[in-house]
Amino acid sequence: EAKEAKEAKEAKEAKETKEAKEVKEAKETKERRGENVIRRVSITVEDVSISVDDVDEADIEMTSLQPPQRLTVFHRAASASSLLRQRSNTGFSEITEDNMSAPTVRDSGEDDIGKKNVTFLEKLFSTDRDARRGKLRKHLPALPQPDGPAASPPPSKENALIVEGSALYHFLGDPCHEEMLFAVASSCASVIACRVSPKQKAELVGLVHTYVSPTPVSLAIGDGANDVGMIQKAQLGVGISGLEGQQAVNASDFSIAQFRFLESLLLVHGRWNFMRMSKVVLYSFYKNAVLVLILAIYQKYSSYSGTSVFNQWFISGFNILLAWPILLTGIFDRDLSKEYIYANPQVYSSGRNNENMSLRIKFRWLIMTILHGIIIYFISQEILLLQGGMTEHPTGFSRWYTDAPGDSQGEGAIVFGATMYYIMMFTLNYKLILETYSFINGKFPWCCGCRSKNDSWVSRFPWTAFGLIIMSFLFFLFFIYIFEHLYGLDPNFYRVTKHFFEYRVMMWMAILIVPIITALVDLGPKAFAFFFFPSQTQIHQELNALKSKKA
Numbered sequence: 247e248a249k250e251a252k253e254a255k256e257a258k259e260a261k262e263t264k265e266a267k268e269v270k271e272a273k274e275t276k277e278r279r280g281e282n283v284i285r286r287v288s289i290t291v292e293d294v295s296i297s298v299d300d301v302d303e304a305d306i307e308m309t310s311l312q313p314p315q316r317l318t319v320f321h322r323a324a325s326a327s328s329l330l331r332q333r334s335n336t337g338f339s340e341i342t343e344d345n346m347s348a349p350t351v352r353d354s355g356e357d358d359i360g361k362k363n364v365t366f367l368e369k370l371f372s373t374d375r376d377a378r379r380g381k382l383r384k385h386l387p388a389l390p391q392p393d394g395p396a397a398s399p400p401p402s403k404e405n406a407l408i409v410e411g412s413a414l415y416h417f418l419g420d421p422c423h424e425e426m427l428f429a430v431a432s433s434c435a436s437v438i439a440c441r442v443s444p445k446q447k448a449e450l451v452g453l454v455h456t457y458v459s460p461t462p463v464s465l466a467i468g469d470g471a472n473d474v475g476m477i478q479k480a481q482l483g484v485g486i487s488g489l490e491g492q493q494a495v496n497a498s499d500f501s502i503a504q505f506r507f508l509e510s511l512l513l514v515h516g517r518w519n520f521m522r523m524s525k526v527v528l529y530s531f532y533k534n535a536v537l538v539l540i541l542a543i544y545q546k547y548s549s550y551s552g553t554s555v556f557n558q559w560f561i562s563g564f565n566i567l568l569a570w571p572i573l574l575t576g577i578f579d580r581d582l583s584k585e586y587i588y589a590n591p592q593v594y595s596s597g598r599n600n601e602n603m604s605l606r607i608k609f610r611w612l613i614m615t616i617l618h619g620i621i622i623y624f625i626s627q628e629i630l631l632l633q634g635g636m637t638e639h640p641t642g643f644s645r646w647y648t649d650a651p652g653d654s655q656g657e658g659a660i661v662f663g664a665t666m667y668y669i670m671m672f673t674l675n676y677k678l679i680l681e682t683y684s685f686i687n688g689k690f691p692w693c694c695g696c697r698s699k700n701d702s703w704v705s706r707f708p709w710t711a712f713g714l715i716i717m718s719f720l721f722f723l724f725f726i727y728i729f730e731h732l733y734g735l736d737p738n739f740y741r742v743t744k745h746f747f748e749y750r751v752m753m754w755m756a757i758l759i760v761p762i763i764t765a766l767v768d769l770g771p772k773a774f775a776f777f778f779f780p781s782q783t784q785i786h787q788e789l790n791a792l793k794s795k796k797a
Contacts, residue, residue, distance in 0.1 A: 367778070367779065368779050371771065371774060371775035371778070371779045372775065372779040372781065373601055373604070373606060373607065373775070373781045374601075374779075374780075374781040374782055375599050375601075375604075404435040405433060405434040405435060406434050406435060406436045406437070406438065407430060407431050407434040407436070407437045407438070408437075408438045408440065409427075409437070409438070409439050409440075410439075410440055410441050410442070411439070411440070411441045411442040411443055411446055412441070414427075414439070414442060414446050414449075414450075415446075418446060418449045418450075424453055424456070424457075425457060427453070428453045428454075428456075428457045443472075444472045444473070444474065444475040444476070445475060447472070447473065447475060447476035447479075448475035448476050448478070448479040450476075451464055451466055451476055451479040451480050452479060463481050463482060464480040464481050464482065465480060465481075465482045465483075465484065465512075466479065466480035466482070466483050466484070467483075467484045467485075467486065467505070467508065468483075468484075468485060468486070468494040468498075469485070469486035469487075469488045469490050469494050470490035470491065470493065470494055471490070471491060471493035471494065473485075473494050474493055474494060474497045477494060477497050477498050478497055482499055482500075483497065483498040483499050483500075484498055484499070484500050484501070484502060484508065484511065485497065485498030485500070485501045485502075486501075486502055486503070486504070486505060487501055487502075487503055509588075510584075512594070513587050513588070513591055513594050514584050514587050514588075516597070517587065517593070517594055517596070517597050518579075518580050518581075520597045520602060521579070521580075521581060521597075521602050522575070522576045522577075522579050523576065524602035524603045525572075525575060525576070525579065525602070525681055525682075526572055526575070526576040527603075528603075528607070528608070528611050529572050529575075529677070529678060529681065530572065531611070532611055532614070532615050532674075532677070533564075533568055533572075533674045534564075534565075535615045535619070536615055536618055536619045536622070536670065536673075536674065537556075537561070537564060537670070539615065539616065539619030539620075540555065540556075540619050540622060540623050540666070540670065541554060541555060541556070543619065543620070543623045543624075544623070554663075555659070555662070555663040555666065556663045556664075556666075556667050557660065557663060557664065557667075557736065557739065558736075559729060559735060559736065560663075560664070560667050563725065567671065567718055567721060567722050567725070568671065568674060568675075568718060570712075570713040570714075570717035570718060571675055571678050571713045571714050571717075571718055572678060573713070574686070574709050574710065574712075574713040575678060575681075575682050575713075578684055578686050578709060578710075579682055579683055579684050580683060580684050581683045581684075581783065581787055582783075582786060582787060582790050583790055583794070586786070586789075586790040586793065590786060593782075593783065593786050595782075596781075596782065596783045601781060601783060610771075614677070614767075614768055617764075617767055618673060618677070618764045618767070618768075621760065621763055621764050621767065622666065622669060622670050622673055622760060622764065623666070625756075625759070625760050625763060626665070626666045626669050626756050626760050627662075627666075629752055629755060629756040629759065629760070630662055630665060630666075630750075630752055630753070630756055658745070660738060660739060660742055661742055661745045661746055661750070664726065664742060664746050665746060665750070665753045665756060665757075668722065668746075668753075668757060669756055669757055669760045669761065671718065671719070671722060672719075672757060672760075672761040673760065673761045673764045673765075675714055675718060675719075676761050676764065676765045677764070677765070677768060678714075679714070680765065680768055680769060680772070682710075683787075685710045686707075686708060686709040686710045687708050687710065687711070688705075688706045688707050688708035688709070689705075689706040690706075726742075726743055726746070727743055730742060730743050
């Protein structure tokens with residue numbers, strides 16, 4: 247028994263010694279791999295430089311790099327390299343912002359190139375972010391030209407990274423190794439991950455969310471069940487319906503039949519959709535804010551009693567009467583043609599730069615909301631309360647067979663509110679016309695004359711005129727005439743339409759003048775900024791219009 251116990255003890259000690267040796271060898275192997283990665287990162291930092299020529303045309307990865315600047319990812323790689331050496335030598339495991347954050351190692355002056363040459367008016371009126379930051383060619387300081395022939399630029403280097411799932415196993419999970427991996431991957435034109443698990447695909451997408459500041463909008467594309475985790479991890483998922491089932495399509499935000507349709511989805515329809523939705527959101531807040539502002543101003547003249555200047559049924563039907571114009575704009579509006587976008591993919595950068603929903607654009611809409619609300623109320627009030635509308639003749643100015651001057655009886659609060667409501671509708675539709683790029687006029691005859699399936703009545707119908715004239719202005723006239731004869735809804739509205747349309751000349755004068763004044767207030771700054779400080783998108787719109795005229 248003592249002999250057997252001794253043999254068992256020796257076997258256990260031999261097993262523990264073998265396990266300790268294997269652990270030590272694995273640790274040494276991992277350290278050697280880390281040193282190789284450090285060496286490769288150092289080579290990447292020293293040898294690779296990114297210039298303007300290396301930027302993709304669509305600007306989906308970076309914007310406005312001026313030579314000879316370098317991407318901050320190289321500085322991050324050097325930071326990760328030095329930190330890993332410190333960790334392997336001293337056992338330091340704490341990762342702080344000072345050690346790992348890119349802004350701490352970025353040169354603070356690299357974004358100020360040419361910023362001193364930006365004028366005050368350019369900062370005030372320009373919507374182009376690169377123009378306000380002094381990154382256009384005209385903002386750059388003049389450089390001395392050499393006397394001899396210009397030196398040819400060095401050949402650009404394009405690197406690619408291929409990584410397997412077994413290698414990712416040693417990187418993912420360790421913040422230091424993850425940042426090194428992302429630093430190397432960011433310096434490459436392409437990254438290919440093969441033989442990776444669905445979890446590793448999702449973790450690779452998570453690296454982008456973690457180490458890019460501000461957090462970008464990531465896109466994941468897949469066609470099988472093993473891509474579901476990656477699609478769900480990204481902010482935007484696209485599923486391709488194919489031979490591998492519908493799992494990726496069911497988990498995605500958008501679905502396409504073939505991979506080649508991705509170009510149209512991103513460059514054309516995605517860009518148009520962002521522009522349309524931005525306009526719909528801003529206009530929806532704008533029109534409701536103008537209505538509320540007029541109601542708030544009226545409280546000063548009603549002793550803050552809570553009395554509304556508009557009829558309650560008018561307020562309830564406000565979004566119905568103004569829904570069609572903005573709905574059709576959100577469906578059909580487009581600033582550039584499909585062919586021009588395909589030929590100039592760099593216009594996609596307007597969406598990445600958030601030109602349509604930037605803080606500057608929102609502030610402009612806010613200023614116009616306040617100005618339009620004030621103009622609609624006070625100018626309408628001055629016009630409608632002129633002394634020419636004080637006659638007591640029952641028929642007023644509208645009857646051709648009478649010589650009675652004036653506007654007859656029309657100074658009541660109900661008529662005053664109905665007139666201001668109609669003026670407000672004209673103003674809001676004028677604002678939408680100024681913000682819309684495309685007007686669908688259709689082809690006559692609208693409902694016949696179709697020669698093919700593609701030439702249906704839908705493509706021939708004048709949708710813009712239908713939304714603005716029929717479903718907004720004329721529908722309001724139809725609504726108030728019907729509402730007047732429904733005595734049970736509001737008995738006080740009896741014969742208001744006659745005072746509104748037939749007895750009051752001042753009402754037509756106000757409808758003509760007030761919306762034009764508000765449109766000029768909006769159009770003046772727009773025209774000044776467009777002619778003197780245009781954005782890149784506006785320049786492309788002019789080029790697109792010139793090409794359309796030549797065609």
